[in-house]
Amino acid sequence: MIQDNITQVQDNIRRACERVGRDPGEVTLIAVSKTKPVEDIREAMQAGQHLFGENKVQEIVEKSPALPDAHWHMIGHLQRNKVKYIIRQVEMIHSVDSLRLAHQISSEAVKANVQMPILLEVNVAREESKFGYLLEEVEAQLIEIARLPGIQVRGFMTIAPFVDNPEENRWVFRKLHDFSVDMKAKNIDNVVIQELSMGMTNDYEVAVEEGATMVRVGTGIFGNRERRIF
Numbered sequence: 001m002i003q004d005n006i007t008q009v010q011d012n013i014r015r016a017c018e019r020v021g022r023d024p025g026e027v028t029l030i031a032v033s034k035t036k037p038v039e040d041i042r043e044a045m046q047a048g049q050h051l052f053g054e055n056k057v058q059e060i061v062e063k064s065p066a067l068p069d070a071h072w073h074m075i076g077h078l079q080r081n082k083v084k085y086i087i088r089q090v091e092m093i094h095s096v097d098s099l100r101l102a103h104q105i106s107s108e109a110v111k112a113n114v115q116m117p118i119l120l121e122v123n124v125a126r127e128e129s130k131f132g133y134l135l136e137e138v139e140a141q142l143i144e145i146a147r148l149p150g151i152q153v154r155g156f157m158t159i160a161p162f163v164d165n166p167e168e169n170r171w172v173f174r175k176l177h178d179f180s181v182d183m184k185a186k187n188i189d190n191v192v193i194q195e196l197s198m199g200m201t202n203d204y205e206v207a208v209e210e211g212a213t214m215v216r217v218g219t220g221i222f223g224n225r226e227r228r229i230f
Helices: 002-020 040-046 055-066 080-084 099-112 134-146 168-185 204-210
Strands: 027-032 051-054 073-076 092-097 116-121 149-156 191-197 212-219
Touching: 002 027, 002 040, 002 204, 040 092, 040 212, 051 055, 055 080, 080 099, 092 099, 092 149, 099 116, 099 134, 099 149, 116 134, 134 168, 149 168, 168 191, 168 204, 168 212, 191 212, 204 212
Parallel strands: 027 051, 027 212, 051 073, 073 092, 092 116, 116 149, 149 191
Antiparallel strands: none
């Protein structure tokens, strides 16, 4: 099932790219493996999927030793006191939503002698239940964060509202894409705007049409049923 689902998602990404004249190679699929056991992740890897996104630090810490060939992105809300546990485990942090968190990532990255790519989380739809900067806050924070050692800002992430009709989220993705183009044009030191992490199982095709370079798909790959990690 997982292999078939991955193939279907990849086909959907390809078709979405074709509709807007994009190269499918510009879009990276992140399989969101939260709550899923190592066996499911191994099955996904056998299908050629090697990049996984996790929402909780504990799951990355528990799963990564059993899956040495997997690549991990932290996509969930990250508490400052847990940064040290994943600084060597993940290849990117998508959910940087405060200057204090950025300082902590910088401090741990310097101690670990790593350069951590990060994305700033933007609450484009201004949902009170969501983390992330409001759009009007991002530029000033971007300039401050870019000065910190041990990290590099690579772009932005957003979580769009959950809607029945994915077309209702098109404006969210378009707005963040347009904003990213504006920020890229400013050529801020230590900022390389390459990535737009946006779109999940219910709306990733629309996100791809609007410029997403990373989509985070969990249910569409692993299904709804939650199982124990081990």
